[in-house]
Amino acid sequence: MRIITLLNKCEKLKSFVYKKDYLQGADLIIEIRARKNSKPICSSCKKPGPTYDHGSVPRKFEFVPLWGMRVFLSYKMRRVNCKRCGVKTEEVPWAKGKNTVTKTYSRFLSHWAKKMSWNEVAETFKTSWHSVYVSVREMVEYGLENRRLDAIVSIGVDEIKFGSGHKYLTLLYQIDKGVKRLLCIEKERTASSLESALEALGDENLKTIKYVCSDMWRPYLKVIREKLPKALNVLDRFHVKKKLNEAVDAVRKAEVKQMKKDGFEPVLDKTKYCFLKNEKNLTKKQKLKLDDVLRLDLKTVKAYLLKNSFEIFWGYKSPRWAKWYMKKWCERANKSSLKPMKGFVKTLTRHEELLMNWFKAKKVYSSGVVEGLNRRVNLVTRKSYGFKNYEILKLALFHTMGSLPEPEMTHRYY
Ligand SMILES: [Zn+2]
Known part of the structure; x- marks a missing residue:
C-alpha cells in the first residue's frame, strides 16, 4: 500500500492532492499540489479568489511521524489576488495561519504534552520545543473559545x-x-x-x-x-490547615532559636516536616524522630498536639457542636500562651461565620x-522547568487542568 493511499484514507483533502512521497535524508516528504482549476482561499477574508502567483520554494509542514521518521507535507504556497484584501498568501486547510505545524500534528503533540513535559515531547518525536509550544497554544486557544461556562455551582x-x-x-x-x-x-x-x-x-x-x-x-x-x-x-479546610501549620512552624522556629541561644542540645533541628506532614505520610526516619521529640516538654510539642486535636473539629456533623468544640479548642490554645497559636485563634474567631459555612456546604463538594x-x-x-514565563505557565495549566474541549478530528493518530 502506498503512503499516499493511507493519507487519503486518514485525511482526504478537497482542493488539493497528495502528489508523491519520497525520502529526503531521513525525512519522509509528501508533496502536495493544488487541484487544477481550484481557487486559492484568501487568508484574510477566507474567500476564494484568482491566483496571483505561485511560490517557487515549497513550505514544509510538520506532520505525524511514521516509524521514527519525521514526516513533512511540502507545498508551494500560492498568493491570491483578493478583490477585498489585495494580494494575500493563501490559506491551506491542513495548517492554521502561519503555523508550519499541521493541525493534525498539533493535536498529536498537544495530546502527549498532557502526559510528558514539553521537552520530553519534543525529544521523543524529534521536533522542537517551539513546535510543542505552538501546538499547545493552538489547542488551548480553541478550547477557551469553545468551552461552556454555564451551570457552574x-x-x-x-x-x-x-x-x-x-x-x-x-x-x-x-x-x-x-x-x-x-x-x-x-x-x-x-x-x-x-x-x-x-x-x-x-x-x-x-x-x-x-x-x-x-x-x-x-x-x-x-x-x-x-x-x-x-x-x-x-x-x-485545606486553607485553615495551612494557617494552623504556619502557626506550629512559627512556634518551632522561635523555640529552635531560643534553645540555641540558651545552649541546649539542638533536638528540634530538621524536624520541620515531622510536625507539618500528616502522620501517615511521614517517612520511617521522620516518624522515629517525631516519637523522640514528642517525649520532651517543648512548646513545639504543645503546638503540635493542639494542631492534631483541631482535626476533630472537621468531623462534626452538626454545626452547633462544631462551634462548641471550636470554642473549647480556642480556650485551650489561648491558655498555651504560645503567641502564634493565639494569633491563629484570633484569625479563626474573626472568620467564624465563614468557617461554620463549611458545615452547611459540606455535602456539596468533597x-x-x-x-x-x-x-x-x-x-x-x-x-515544567521552562515555565518561568507567565504566559507559558498559563498555557500549560489550562492545557492540563482546564478540561478544555478539543476540535473534531477525522482520524485519531494516538
Ligand atoms: Zn480577502
Missing part, C-alpha cells in the same frame, strides 16, 4: 507562589462533583485579580454560583461579598478538592 479560589520572591497567581476552579477544572488564572492576589477572574466568566454565568470556597485572604473575601452576594462563602487541585498545579509548575 461551586467555585474555589486559590493562590500559588510563582517565580522567585513574593509573587503570586490567583486561580479560579470549578469544584462541582462531576466537573473539576481550572477556570481562570490572573496575576497577583489582589482584589482586582479576583475581579478580573470573575469577570472573565461573564455576569450571566455568575448567577448560578452558590458556593465559593476560599481562604482568609481579605481582598478575596471582599470581592466575593461584592460580586457574589448570594453565594455561600466557605473557608476551606473537602479535599481544592487541596488536590493545588497539588496538581504545583506538579505542573514543577515539572
Whole structure:
C-alpha cells in the first residue's frame, strides 16, 4: 500500500492532492499540489479568489511521524489576488495561519504534552520545543473559545507562589462533583485579580454560583461579598490547615532559636516536616524522630498536639457542636500562651461565620478538592522547568487542568 493511499484514507483533502512521497535524508516528504482549476482561499477574508502567483520554494509542514521518521507535507504556497484584501498568501486547510505545524500534528503533540513535559515531547518525536509550544497554544486557544461556562455551582479560589520572591497567581476552579477544572488564572492576589477572574466568566454565568470556597485572604473575601452576594462563602479546610501549620512552624522556629541561644542540645533541628506532614505520610526516619521529640516538654510539642486535636473539629456533623468544640479548642490554645497559636485563634474567631459555612456546604463538594487541585498545579509548575514565563505557565495549566474541549478530528493518530 502506498503512503499516499493511507493519507487519503486518514485525511482526504478537497482542493488539493497528495502528489508523491519520497525520502529526503531521513525525512519522509509528501508533496502536495493544488487541484487544477481550484481557487486559492484568501487568508484574510477566507474567500476564494484568482491566483496571483505561485511560490517557487515549497513550505514544509510538520506532520505525524511514521516509524521514527519525521514526516513533512511540502507545498508551494500560492498568493491570491483578493478583490477585498489585495494580494494575500493563501490559506491551506491542513495548517492554521502561519503555523508550519499541521493541525493534525498539533493535536498529536498537544495530546502527549498532557502526559510528558514539553521537552520530553519534543525529544521523543524529534521536533522542537517551539513546535510543542505552538501546538499547545493552538489547542488551548480553541478550547477557551469553545468551552461552556454555564451551570457552574461551586467555585474555589486559590493562590500559588510563582517565580522567585513574593509573587503570586490567583486561580479560579470549578469544584462541582462531576466537573473539576481550572477556570481562570490572573496575576497577583489582589482584589482586582479576583475581579478580573470573575469577570472573565461573564455576569450571566455568575448567577448560578452558590458556593465559593476560599481562604482568609481579605481582598478575596471582599470581592466575593461584592460580586457574589448570594453565594455561600466557605473557608476551606485545606486553607485553615495551612494557617494552623504556619502557626506550629512559627512556634518551632522561635523555640529552635531560643534553645540555641540558651545552649541546649539542638533536638528540634530538621524536624520541620515531622510536625507539618500528616502522620501517615511521614517517612520511617521522620516518624522515629517525631516519637523522640514528642517525649520532651517543648512548646513545639504543645503546638503540635493542639494542631492534631483541631482535626476533630472537621468531623462534626452538626454545626452547633462544631462551634462548641471550636470554642473549647480556642480556650485551650489561648491558655498555651504560645503567641502564634493565639494569633491563629484570633484569625479563626474573626472568620467564624465563614468557617461554620463549611458545615452547611459540606455535602456539596468533597473537602479535599481544592487541596488536590493545588497539588496538581504545583506538579505542573514543577515539572515544567521552562515555565518561568507567565504566559507559558498559563498555557500549560489550562492545557492540563482546564478540561478544555478539543476540535473534531477525522482520524485519531494516538
Ligand atoms: Zn480577502
